[in-house]
Amino acid sequence: MKPQNPIPPQFTEAFLSWFCKGELLEEILGDLHEYHEELLDLPNWKRKLFYWFHVFNFLRPFAIKKSKSSQSNATAMFRHNFLITFRNFKRYKSSFFINLTGLSTGLVCVLLIYLWVSDELAIDKFHTNDHRLYQMMENVDQGTGMITRITTAGPTAKALAEEMPEVEYAVSTTWVSDYTLTFNNKDVTGKGIYASKDYFELFSYKLIQGESNQVLADKKSIVLSKSLAVSLFGTTENVVGKILEWQHEEKYQVSGIFEKTPSNSSVQFEFLLTFEGFLDNNEWATNWFNTAPRTFLLMKEGVDIQGFNSKVGELVRTKTEGKASHRTPFITGYSDVYLYSKYENGVQSGGRITYVKLFSIIALFVLVIACINFMNLSTARASRRIKEVGIKKALGAYRATLIGQYLGESILLSFLSLVISIMIVFVLLPQFSDITGKQLQIEFNLSLLTWLSAIVLGTGLLAGSYPALYLSKFNPISIFKNNLSGGAGEVWVRKGLVIFQFTISIVLIISVLVVYKQIEFTQNKNLGYKKDNVLIVDRNGQLGNDRKLKTFITEIQKLPGIEIAASSGHDMTGHNGGTYGVSWPGKDPEDRTEFERMPITHDMMDVLGIEMKEGRVFSEEFPSDSSKIIFNEAGIDFMGLTDPVGKVIQLWGEERQIIGVVKNFHFESFHENVKPLFFWLSPGRTEYVMARIEKGKEQAAIQNLEKFHADFNPNFPINYRFLDSDYQALYESEERVSVLSSYFAGIAILISCLGLFGLVAFTAERRMKEIGIRKILGSSSFGIIGLLSLDVTKMVVLAILIGLPMSYFIAEAWLDGFAFRIALEWWFFIGAGFMALLIAWLTVSFQILKTANVNPIECLRDE
Amino acid sequence: MKKEHIGELEELVLLLIVMLKEEAYGLALRKSLKEQANRTVTIGAVHGTLNRLESKGFVESSLGGATESRGGRRKRLFTLTASGKKVLQKSRDVKVNLWSQIPELSMNKLG
Numbered sequence: 001m002k003p004q005n006p007i008p009p010q011f012t013e014a015f016l017s018w019f020c021k022g023e024l025l026e027e028i029l030g031d032l033h034e035y036h037e038e039l040l041d042l043p044n045w046k047r048k049l050f051y052w053f054h055v056f057n058f059l060r061p062f063a064i065k066k067s068k069s070s071q072s073n074a075t076a077m078f079r080h081n082f083l084i085t086f087r088n089f090k091r092y093k094s095s096f097f098i099n100l101t102g103l104s105t106g107l108v109c110v111l112l113i114y115l116w117v118s119d120e121l122a123i124d125k126f127h128t129n130d131h132r133l134y135q136m137m138e139n140v141d142q143g144t145g146m147i148t149r150i151t152t153a154g155p156t157a158k159a160l161a162e163e164m165p166e167v168e169y170a171v172s173t174t175w176v177s178d179y180t181l182t183f184n185n186k187d188v189t190g191k192g193i194y195a196s197k198d199y200f201e202l203f204s205y206k207l208i209q210g211e212s213n214q215v216l217a218d219k220k221s222i223v224l225s226k227s228l229a230v231s232l233f234g235t236t237e238n239v240v241g242k243i244l245e246w247q248h249e250e251k252y253q254v255s256g257i258f259e260k261t262p263s264n265s266s267v268q269f270e271f272l273l274t275f276e277g278f279l280d281n282n283e284w285a286t287n288w289f290n291t292a293p294r295t296f297l298l299m300k301e302g303v304d305i306q307g308f309n310s311k312v313g314e315l316v317r318t319k320t321e322g323k324a325s326h327r328t329p330f331i332t333g334y335s336d337v338y339l340y341s342k343y344e345n346g347v348q349s350g351g352r353i354t355y356v357k358l359f360s361i362i363a364l365f366v367l368v369i370a371c372i373n374f375m376n377l378s379t380a381r382a383s384r385r386i387k388e389v390g391i392k393k394a395l396g397a398y399r400a401t402l403i404g405q406y407l408g409e410s411i412l413l414s415f416l417s418l419v420i421s422i423m424i425v426f427v428l429l430p431q432f433s434d435i436t437g438k439q440l441q442i443e444f445n446l447s448l449l450t451w452l453s454a455i456v457l458g459t460g461l462l463a464g465s466y467p468a469l470y471l472s473k474f475n476p477i478s479i480f481k482n483n484l485s486g487g488a489g490e491v492w493v494r495k496g497l498v499i500f501q502f503t504i505s506i507v508l509i510i511s512v513l514v515v516y517k518q519i520e521f522t523q524n525k526n527l528g529y530k531k532d533n534v535l536i537v538d539r540n541g542q543l544g545n546d547r548k549l550k551t552f553i554t555e556i557q558k559l560p561g562i563e564i565a566a567s568s569g570h571d572m573t574g575h576n577g578g579t580y581g582v583s584w585p586g587k588d589p590e591d592r593t594e595f596e597r598m599p600i601t602h603d604m605m606d607v608l609g610i611e612m613k614e615g616r617v618f619s620e621e622f623p624s625d626s627s628k629i630i631f632n633e634a635g636i637d638f639m640g641l642t643d644p645v646g647k648v649i650q651l652w653g654e655e656r657q658i659i660g661v662v663k664n665f666h667f668e669s670f671h672e673n674v675k676p677l678f679f680w681l682s683p684g685r686t687e688y689v690m691a692r693i694e695k696g697k698e699q700a701a702i703q704n705l706e707k708f709h710a711d712f713n714p715n716f717p718i719n720y721r722f723l724d725s726d727y728q729a730l731y732e733s734e735e736r737v738s739v740l741s742s743y744f745a746g747i748a749i750l751i752s753c754l755g756l757f758g759l760v761a762f763t764a765e766r767r768m769k770e771i772g773i774r775k776i777l778g779s780s781s782f783g784i785i786g787l788l789s790l791d792v793t794k795m796v797v798l799a800i801l802i803g804l805p806m807s808y809f810i811a812e813a814w815l816d817g818f819a820f821r822i823a824l825e826w827w828f829f830i831g832a833g834f835m836a837l838l839i840a841w842l843t844v845s846f847q848i849l850k851t852a853n854v855n856p857i858e859c860l861r862d863e
Numbered sequence: 864m865k866k867e868h869i870g871e872l873e874e875l876v877l878l879l880i881v882m883l884k885e886e887a888y889g890l891a892l893r894k895s896l897k898e899q900a901n902r903t904v905t906i907g908a909v910h911g912t913l914n915r916l917e918s919k920g921f922v923e924s925s926l927g928g929a930t931e932s933r934g935g936r937r938k939r940l941f942t943l944t945a946s947g948k949k950v951l952q953k954s955r956d957v958k959v960n961l962w963s964q965i966p967e968l969s970m971n972k973l974g
Binding site: 028033035054 | 929930
């Protein structure tokens with residue numbers, strides 16, 4: 001008898017039962033066992049080899065266990081749910097589209113605002129030294145109030161670098177201005193700024209040629225941007241070392257080339273000159289009393305900024321030996337300045353960050369409204385899907401599973417909406433960029449994708465939560481008994497949601513109206529001078545010479561089309577420069593209120609149409625007028641002078657007699673009150689030649705002027721603009737707010753209408769039986785229409801009652817920021833209310849008509 | 864009715880199942896294949912083919928016949944179903960039809 005030694009069947013068995021399907025195990029093992037018997041004649045090793053070969057050969061697809069049953073269950077469920085969702089979309093196309101539209105619109109808003117906000121937040125943050133970069137500001141106590149500004153004294157940076165050990169580098173710059181550069185008789189205008197030696201150590205503007213610590217070392221250096229170099233020299237090769245001319249006055253040598261200033265830099269310039277050179281030509285900037293340059297610092301690591309600020313606060317007082325005691329410098333993070341530029345009484349109080357927050361809130365609101373709509377509509381049409389829920393529950397589905405399914409549905413819907421909204425955003429982006437004055441792009445980087453997924457999930461969950469919970473809670477028995485309670489409380493929730501949406505829409509409508517009216521006001525109100533048809537020409541080249549200037553002015557007045565001309569040092573669109581060097585009898589010695597300076601030549605009042613209240617204007621008949629002075633009403637009131645004409649005051653230590661008082665006019669935006677101001681004859685200090693052009697003769701006048709200027713001032717291309725467009729530019733940000741809010745109001749209204757539409761559909765369905773009975777009992781279609789409309793009307797009226805006071809407060813708050821503002825008229829509010837009602841009625845008209853005309857039999861047949 | 868084809872191995876197995884009558888199970892079929900058709904296949908291949916045939920509905924199976932040489936485990940015995948018989952006949956008919964149309968290969972010449 002042959003010894004039976006089966007190879008460890010235990011191994012085989014264990015191995016096979018690990019990977020083999022349970023039902024096949026017995027027959028396979030049996031066959032293998034039998035086979036093993038046949039192999040007994042063979043040598044041991046051969047037997048084992050053959051046997052194991054056949055064992056492994058069973059590793060075939062048909063024999064291998066399918067993955068764990070729970071997994072297969074989940075995938076099956078997933079596919080099933082997907083299919084059901086898809087069919088649901090196809091069957092109820094209208095609800096699907098309404099939901100899709102609503103969510104997409106909401107997401108478009110969110111996306112656009114997100115792009116804008118992230119751009120705003122990224123401004124100036126690209127510098128590598130950002131965490132150590134600071135700008136110096138000064139708190140100026142004017143005696144009547146505190147103002148904060150970025151203008152500092154010229155020597156500040158140098159003093160800080162030398163005397164303060166906490167400071168690694170300190171840099172002074174001027175402001176950006178247009179200048180003409182010439183090379184080989186080719187003139188190019190570019191934006192330039194003066195900056196001191198260590199500028200590139202602080203700011204990360206990329207130098208393509210030249211070393212950062214050298215390019216601004218020599219006083220005669222100029223650093224060009226790549227594009228400016230190309231426009232001047234045609235190339236960037238071998239440009240360093242070449243000499244070019246600035247304003248046809250001075251020569252500078254190119255010491256380096258930089259890549260252009262990135263779009264998220266708040267300072268945009270095309271070339272740099274040295275600040276040290278600026279000081280040489282501008283002696284006034286070398287003392288501690290005059291402020292205009294900006295100061296920036298790179299602090300060392302780990303410096304206590306608070307401590308530094310208390311130290312540096314005394315800087316101006318120390319340097320002026322206490323004479324300029326009203327100025328307290330301090331430093332603040334450089335990249336914060338763009339967003340947080342508003343100060344009230346020395347305390348930081350917002351700025352652009354307010355708009356960032358505002359629009360973020362708006363985005364959130366719009367999204368919430370869209371989600372609310374989704375909730376409303378989904379639960380409204382619930383009756384259609386109730387049978388599905390009933391069956392599933394009867395078959396044993398857990399509530400959690402159903403909730404999961406419905407949440408999945410809403411997440412899928414929100415994903416689809418996202419895809420659509422991204423496409424819409426692509427289309428709208430160029431226009432939106434225009435409106436906001438930025439260059440916005442969608443970059444699919446990690447942070448955007450994370451945000452998008454978060455938004456999709458969030459929206460889906462938020463919007464789908466209520467419907468999911470609502471649908472899954474139904475008792476299957478009551479569903480099949482056709483016994484849906486619904487409950488009165490539920491209807492109130494829906495109505496509440498619609499009322500909320502309409503309230504927001506009303507607030508937005510009124511806001512749009514108010515902003516529009518205020519802007520209209522700023523453009524149309526009498527400014528106290530005539531801003532239309534006034535041409536401004538910059539004093540370049542030959543015009544810089546005072547005598548030549550006078551000739552120029554005299555001659556151009558003879559040109560056809562030009563009525564009258566003069567020169568001024570003030571551009572009429574904001575604070576240009578002030579001084580507290582005005583003294584009058586009774587002045588508080590501590591008072592540091594600034595009077596706005598307006599150096600002019602003769603006839604300026606006529607050019608601008610400024611009206612005199614008392615006295616007379618400067619006249620060439622009286623040569624002594626060069627030592628006289630004219631104030632505005634605000635100035636006289638501030639000084640507390642009665643019968644001012646003839647009185648004598650002191651300006652910068654010199655006595656001047658007042659010969660006239662002008663009526664107040666707006667030289668700043670309407671945000672500001674009219675401040676004290678004075679005029680004096682000072683041709684040398686003027687910068688802008690202003691000419692009044694005859695109405696209707698603008699073309700001819702400009703042509704003649706250009707020709708004359710070209711002859712008079714051959715090396716400088718004429719640089720002119722119109723005063724009224726300069727003025728309009730003052731309100732650029734308000735314009736922007738106006739345009740954007742009208743778009744958002746439109747969107748809010750659209751979404752609210754969608755919501756209302758959904759609600760009316762729901763209530764109509766609910767009340768089918770009631771309507772059927774009413775009709776049978778004799779109610780006319782009109783009666784039904786009235787009934788349903790009344791419902792809608794009540795809701796909108798409630799929304800109006802809530803919305804009007806809210807918008808009143810909001811409007812008042814915004815208008816408060818203007819010293820000159822419109823009054824809130826009653827018709828703004830009533831009009832908005834009517835508009836809301838009208839929109840609501842229009843939205844539901846179709847639905848109501850359909851319902852009112854329904855055949856009563858249809859609704860009562862259901863039993 | 865779906866068009867079902869059977870592969871060459873499948874056809875052989877089907878035929879052998881009929882032949883083996885009561886003893887039509889995995890290992891025996893393998894042995895038969897070797898003896899009758901000179902085909903060497905692994906046990907796993909046979910079982911896979913049988914599985915496939917069953918899922919196509921050409922054979923039925925049942926468990927039975929445990930012996931000691933199998934360690935007390937039963938074997939799965941297969942029988943032909945009606946559709947299995949049909950498909951076999953169809954396959955034969957196709958081949959016969961083709962053969963008869965080729966004069967060169969007709970029995971006269973070969974014989």
